[in-house]
Amino acid sequence: MKITVLRLGHRIFRDQRLTTHCALVVRTFGANEIIYTGEKDSEMENSVKDVVKRWGGPFKIKHEKSWKPILKNWKGKIIHLTMYGINLDDCIKKIPKENLLIIIGGEKVPSELYQLSDFNIAIENQPHSEVAALAILLDKLKLKKKFKNPKIKIIPQKKGKKLVSK
Amino acid sequence: MKITVLRLGHRIFRDQRLTTHCALVVRTFGANEIIYTGEKDSEMENSVKDVVKRWGGPFKIKHEKSWKPILKNWKGKIIHLTMYGINLDDCIKKIPKENLLIIIGGEKVPSELYQLSDFNIAIENQPHSEVAALAILLDKLKLKKKFKNPKIKIIPQKKGKKLVSK
Numbered sequence: 001m002k003i004t005v006l007r008l009g010h011r012i013f014r015d016q017r018l019t020t021h022c023a024l025v026v027r028t029f030g031a032n033e034i035i036y037t038g039e040k041d042s043e044m045e046n047s048v049k050d051v052v053k054r055w056g057g058p059f060k061i062k063h064e065k066s067w068k069p070i071l072k073n074w075k076g077k078i079i080h081l082t083m084y085g086i087n088l089d090d091c092i093k094k095i096p097k098e099n100l101l102i103i104i105g106g107e108k109v110p111s112e113l114y115q116l117s118d119f120n121i122a123i124e125n126q127p128h129s130e131v132a133a134l135a136i137l138l139d140k141l142k143l144k145k146k147f148k149n150p151k152i153k154i155i156p157q158k159k160g161k162k163l164v165s166k
Numbered sequence: 167m168k169i170t171v172l173r174l175g176h177r178i179f180r181d182q183r184l185t186t187h188c189a190l191v192v193r194t195f196g197a198n199e200i201i202y203t204g205e206k207d208s209e210m211e212n213s214v215k216d217v218v219k220r221w222g223g224p225f226k227i228k229h230e231k232s233w234k235p236i237l238k239n240w241k242g243k244i245i246h247l248t249m250y251g252i253n254l255d256d257c258i259k260k261i262p263k264e265n266l267l268i269i270i271g272g273e274k275v276p277s278e279l280y281q282l283s284d285f286n287i288a289i290e291n292q293p294h295s296e297v298a299a300l301a302i303l304l305d306k307l308k309l310k311k312k313f314k315n316p317k318i319k320i321i322p323q324k325k326g327k328k329l330v331s332k
Contacts, residue, residue, distance in 0.1 A: 018183055021295035028292040051293055084320055084327040114325045125320040126313070127217055128194040129187035132301030135294075139302055147292070154250055154291040159280050161250040 002076070002099045003031035003143060005134065008067055008113075009106025010038035021131045022104065023048045023061055029135060030143030031102075033060035037067050038106060056147030067103075067113070074101045077118045081133045082109065085120035092140060095119065102137065104130040168242070168265045169197035169309060171300065174233055174279075175272025176204035187297045188270065189214045189227055195301060196309030197268075199226035203233050204272060222313025233269075233279070240267045243284045247299045248275065251286035258306060261285065268303065270296040 005026045010019050019036060026034045027048075034048075040063045052059045064070060071078060076099025103117065114120055123133040155162040171192045176185050185202060192200045193214075200214075206229045218225045230236060237244060242265025269283065280286055289299040321328040 014183070017180070018187070021184070021297060024292075024294040025298045028290050028294040028298075055292060082327075084323055084329075086322050086324060090322075111326065114327075117325075120323065120325060122320075122322060124194050124311070125322055126190075126194040126221060128190040129297050129301070131187060131295050131297040132191045132194075135298030135301055136305055145290070154288075156252050156256075156288060156291055157250055157286065158252060159283075159286060160277065161248075161280075163250075 001097055001143070003138075003141070004101050005031055005034045006067060006070055006101060006103045007034060007036040007106070008038065008103065008109065010036045010041060010044075011106070012039045012041045012044070015106070016041060016044050018131060020044055020047055022134060024051060025131060025135045025138065027052065027059045028145070029138035030145040031138060032058070033062070035062050035064050035070060037064055054151045056150030058148065071101070071113075071116050074099075076100055078103065078116065079119045079121055079137075080109075080113060080117035081105075081123065081130065081137060082114070082120050083122050083125055083127055085122040087122050087125060088137065088140065091119060091121060095141070102134070104134055167263055167309070169304075169307070170267050171197055171200045172233060172236055172267060172269045173200060173202040173272070174204065174269065174275065176202045176207060177272070178205045178207045178210070181272070182207060182210050184297060186210055186213055188300055190217060191297060191301045191304065193218065193225045194311070195304035196311040197304060198224070199228070201228050201230050201236060203230055220317045222316030224314065237267070237279075237282050240265075242266055244269065244282065245285045245287055245303075246275075246279060246283035247271070247289065247296065247303065248280070248286050249288050249291055249293055251288040253288050253291060254303065254306065257285060257287060261307070268300070270300055
C-alpha cells in the first residue's frame with residue numbers, strides 16, 4: 001500500500017514549522033512521501049531530509065507547482081481531510097486498503113478539490129489542526145513502520161532520555 | 167475528569183501557530199483548558215478565544231510565568247509527552263481516569279520535569295510533532311466532547327461545505 005500525503009499551498013513564512021511537523025508525522029506513522037504545493041522551501045525540505053538521514057528512511061519530500069496533475073495521475077483513491085467532511089468514525093471501514101493520496105489543506109482549498117476527492121473526511125467537525133487530523137488518520141490506518149539504516153535510535157525510558165548511535 | 171494541558175516555553179515569533187493548533191486540539195478532543203508558559207501572547211490567546219466564542223465552549227487558555235508551581239499544586243497524575251518515553255500502547259491501561267495534567271514541551275525540556283512526571287509517554291519513539299502527540303493521546307482517552315452555545319456548526323457533507331448559524 002503506497003500512501004502519499006499532499007500538502008496544499010505552503011507559505012514559507014507562515015507554514016514552515018507546520019509543514020515540517022506534517023512531514024515528520026507522515027514519516028513517523030508509516031507513509032512513504034509528502035508532496036507539497038505553494039512556495040518551494042529548500043530550508044524546510046532540508047530539515048526533513050536531515051531527520052530522515054539520522055532517524056532512518058526511506059522517505060521522500062518533494063515540491064510540485066500544481067495539485068491538479070497530481071490528482072489526475074493518481075492511481076488509487078483520494079482522501080481529502082477537511083472539517084466539513086464525514087466523520088472518520090463513520091467511514092473508516094469504507095477506506096480501501098490500496099494506494100491512497102491523502103490531501104491536507106492550506107489556507108483556502110479550491111471547491112473543485114472536494115469534488116475530485118473520493119472521500120472528504122473530518123477528524124471531528126471542529127476547527128483544529130491539519131497536523132492532528134493527519135496523525136489520527138494515519139495512526140488509525142495502522143501502516144507498517146520501518147525505519148531503515150538509522151544513525152540514532154531511542155531506547156524508551158520511564159524517566160529521562162536514552163539515545164543510542166548505530 | 168479534569169484534563170489540563172500545559173504547553174512549555176511558548177515563543178511568539180516561532181510558536182504562535184503551533185501553540186494555537188495545540189489549543190484547538192485540546193478543545194476539540196474534549197479537554198478543559200490549556201495553560202502555557204514562555205512569552206505571554208495576547209494575539210494567540212485572542213484567536214483561540216474567538217474560536218471558542220464561535221464554535222462553543224467552555225474552554226480556557228491562560229498564561230503562567232513558571233511551570234514548577236503548576237506541577238507542585240496539581241491534584242492528580244502528571245503525564246509528560248516526550249519521544250523518549252514509554253510508548254503509549256505499552257502504558258495506556260495504566261493511565262488513571264482521574265484529573266490529568268498533560269505536558270507538551272517547547273524547545274528544551276528541563277530534566278527535572280521527567281522526574282516530576284508520573285508518566286513520560288511517547289507517541290512513537292520518533293521525532294514528529296507535539297500537536298500530533300497531543301491529539302492522539304486525547305483521542306485515545308475518549309473524553310466527552312461538549313460544545314455549548316456555539317454560534318456556528320458544521321453539517322457533515324460527502325462533498326462541499328455546510329455551515330449552519332444558530
